[in-house]
Amino acid sequence: MSGTTDVSRADATRARLLEAATGAFAEKGFHGTTTRDIATLAGMSPAALYVHHKSKEELLYLISRTGHERTLALVEAAAASSEDPVEALRRLVHDFAADHAVTHTGARIVNYELAALSPEHFAEIRAIRQRIDRALGDVVERGLATGAFDTPDPRMAGVALLSLGIDIARWYRDDGSWSPQDIGARYAEMALRIVGAG
Amino acid sequence: MSGTTDVSRADATRARLLEAATGAFAEKGFHGTTTRDIATLAGMSPAALYVHHKSKEELLYLISRTGHERTLALVEAAAASSEDPVEALRRLVHDFAADHAVTHTGARIVNYELAALSPEHFAEIRAIRQRIDRALGDVVERGLATGAFDTPDPRMAGVALLSLGIDIARWYRDDGSWSPQDIGARYAEMALRIVGAG
DNA sequence: ACTCGCTAAGTAAGCGCTTAGTCACATAGG
């Protein structure tokens, strides 16, 4: 009982530190954030960070890996959600865009702080990104194969679709007038126009 | 004459420092770049930077302002290049996308290092960005007014068009297989599909 | 029941190092 309590308390502290790091990295970038910033945001002393994590870079890696894995799961689920390429792509772009809006702080780190990762961590993350690209590319190819899509350069269209979603992390603000669901729905329609479905 | 020579030599040195800073900021970010990185890249001693520039932030500001002014000029020229909204938008997106590919190092700083600017410099830059947004928005509105475009949410379509171009700065590599002209042409076609022209 | 030693969580202080920026001085052209 008490053991369990201790473990969950430690986990909560780790999570607080990760949340603090996410906010700070998203706002000021990895190199613009100090370990004191993170500790202060989490309401702890600078040394507490090192009780729970090996280094500042490890915090970045954990945030980046978690975010990438969530996105990969979301994209693969959407790709497999329907036999119909139109419906699969609609859901993929909808969920991808809405997720980038909801988790825009994390998504900012995921997409714009890759260069601050260690070479080993970067290699691991890059592999996940390639799986995301492939899942999207497969849906586009399915649509071309069935004749549902019509685009002169499918690979470039795929890059553009990803850009649309990723860039949301750059411009989205919580106090804006568009909800993540609005954005997801509109972006899904734009995506279908881009690939010539309709 | 010799006075002129001296001035142009100084200008060349300033330009070398700006180029070095552009490369370093684009690769490692403003906070991840040291003044020694910049000076070394420019082939000078660390102190030489301060002969020609007030601070590291001033370098960022100069790079950012120059880049934004170039983009604004390009966008306004494209918007005014044709009475036909379809042709104006085609040229705008083509030039915007191709320029982000050609100048991707500078464009990366322009779009992803805004938070590192001083508050005063940021305010100035933001004003330029708003003029860019407005120029694009005007073209989209013209297309809607003439019935050439058809889109349920023109403001969101405008944001998406900008995202398409801006995100090129994130993924474009000089050794890739697509030329800036290829990208510009394909992206212009995708843009017209997004706004429902066609 | 009650110490005792063990462990995990957390901190105050500060180490070794790097940072942006400064300054006295050297050099060269006029």
Add this chain to the structure above:
DNA sequence: CCTATGTGACTAAGCGCTTACTTAGCGAGT
């Protein structure tokens, strides 16, 4: 001699991270 250009040596401040230490809760031995 004067000004513009550039440098090596320097400084104050801030960085990531470590260390020595405190505190609190736990099971084991008696």
